Structure formats: structure tokens, C-alpha cells
Amino acid sequence: MKPVQGWGWRAFIERSAWARRALPVVAGLALLALGCLVRLPHWWGLQGHEQVRQAGLQQAQQAKAASLAAVAQEQVALEAARLQVQEARWRLAAGAGMSDLLEQLASSGLAYGLHFEQVDVQDPVAREGYELTPLTVQVVGRYPALRMWLDDWLGQARLLQAEDLHLLAAKGEPGLLRLQLRVNAYQADTVLPAPTSLADVPARAEAQPPALDPFAAWAARLSPSGLAGVPLSQLEMVGSLQRGLEREALLSAKGRVYRVRAGDRVGRDGGVVEQVGERQMDVRERLFVGGVWRERTVMLTLRKSAFREASDGNDAAVDRLGGVDAAGMGAGGPLSG
Structure with missing residues (x-):
């Protein structure tokens, strides 16, 4: 039966032109399907490998993007730090020179009625990015004036570091004190532009005189009141x-x-x-x-x-409140009513 059937198909193919044309196509498709079945696992492996590689590339791209963002943030922080350092270096001398500092010293001392016995400016000492100039100052005056002068002079925008401060009684001058101090002045080693942040710095309040001179044993130990402390x-x-x-x-x-x-x-x-x-x-x-x-x-x-x-x-x-007698131990008080 089987050989007869086989010869039947062969006879059918030989008698049919359509079958003769379709047979190569069918054989090719069969070979193609067989090849696909043989190569399919390899292709699946390649596809999985490519998917893994693509995921790795995406992760690398994301990591690089994050790194670029971090670098950009670090650049912004670096620029801000650079501006802060530049501003700090400018504030060392507040944009002024040593001659300006000495002129300000003289004008402030004159304003408070002080007498400078010694102002010694030593040679500057070079440091990395700046210079340090030591000054030795010896000044004579009353305690309230000295106290207010120190607040005014040392409290300026320029950086001044006071060292070795000594306060002694001025011999032969009742009520006067001699102040000796060493001050370190700083200066940047290059000219820097004034920082824009200066516009946000509030103005300094007017210095108020001390309420009591603790060193004036010769004076009445009373706190100034009324108009005694008003310019x-x-x-x-x-x-x-x-x-x-x-x-x-x-x-x-x-x-x-x-x-x-x-x-x-x-x-x-x-x-x-x-x-x-x-x-x-x-x-x-x-x-x-x-x-x-x-x-x-x-x-x-x-x-x-x-x-x-x-x-x-x-x-x-009208009453006279808080008045003083002719000895002048105070100042007139405010009017009532």
C-alpha cells in the first residue's frame, strides 16, 4: 500500500504542472522552517544579550546625565565660593590702602579729642593671597572717648585685629588714661572690585557714650543723664x-x-x-x-x-525735672505736661 501511495503522489506531481511549480517552494519553506528551528535559540540569546546591553547603555547614560548635573551644581558652588573668597579678600582692607587707614585713624582721634603719642607702622609681612601690616598705637584721652574711639575705629568695614591691649593711668594728667595696643591690618595682594553685597550691609548705628567711667575716681561717680550725653x-x-x-x-x-x-x-x-x-x-x-x-x-x-x-x-x-545745682552734676530734665 505504501509504495503504491508514494507512486501516486509522484504521478500526481508529474501530471500536474501546478504541483511541479509548488514543490520547490514547499521544499524551500520546509528547509527555511528547519533552519529557523535550528537557529532560533541562538537568535533568542542574541536578542537577550542586546536587551541587556541596551539596559546597560541606558543606565550609563542616566549616570552620565546625573554626573553632568552634579558637575554643573559643583561649578555653581565653586563660582559662589570664588565670589565669597574674593569678597572676603576685598574686606581685608575694604578697598582702601594704608594711607587711608592712617587718615581715618587721625580723623577719628580728632573727633573724640584724643592725643596720639605713638603710631608705628611696621613692614608688611607677605602671606598667601594677602599682606599683614602690624601697627603700634599709643593714645591718651578720657575713658569714654577711648571707648567710643575703639568701637568706631576697630568696628569699620576694614579688618583690624587688636592684640596686646593695655590701659594705664596717664601720669601727671588726672582723669586721663593711656591706651597701648597692637593692631594687625590686612591687605589683599591684588586690586579687587567692590562686592555687590555691600548694598545689603546695614549702616552702623551711632555709638553711644559709656554710662559710667569706671576709671574716673576723680570725677563724680554718677551716670550722665538728661543732656549731659547729647552732642x-x-x-x-x-x-x-x-x-x-x-x-x-x-x-x-x-x-x-x-x-x-x-x-x-x-x-x-x-x-x-x-x-x-x-x-x-x-x-x-x-x-x-x-x-x-x-x-x-x-x-x-x-x-x-x-x-x-x-x-x-x-x-x-512748667516744672524743672531732673535739674542740677550750680556744681553741674547732671543736665536739665525734660519738661512735664
């Missing part, structure tokens, strides 16, 4: 009062009105009211300038638009 430049005469034979001046300071008479203390430089007139008052000040005590007289005149005078009959509505 004369901030006082304004706005009127006067007539009390019998004595006249008192009305002074305005920081929104308050005070009454003073001859003998009262006003101002920061030991000023004493010498005379009070209808439209003017004289104040005598004692300053320590150039190593010697000097006296000067300052006149406060009445503001034209605020003339005011009271007689004894109208004096009941």
Missing part, C-alpha cells in the same frame, strides 16, 4: 524762661524739651552752661586736643520760628 550739634534752643532774676533756656533734643540754666552740664565734652540770654546761651567745653586741655565756647542761638519766653507769672505750668 551740642543735636541740641536746639527753642525758647527761654524768666524766673525772677534767673533765666533758663528751653532746649529741644530727640523730640523732647529740656530746661537748663547756668551751671548745668550739656554735651559730651564736659560742657557747662555759662550764660543764658533771651535769644542765646553760651556753653563752655573742655577738650583734650594735641596733648593739652583746651577750652572753647559754643553759642546756641534761638530758632527764629520757635521763640518762646515765660515770666514768673506763667511759670506754674
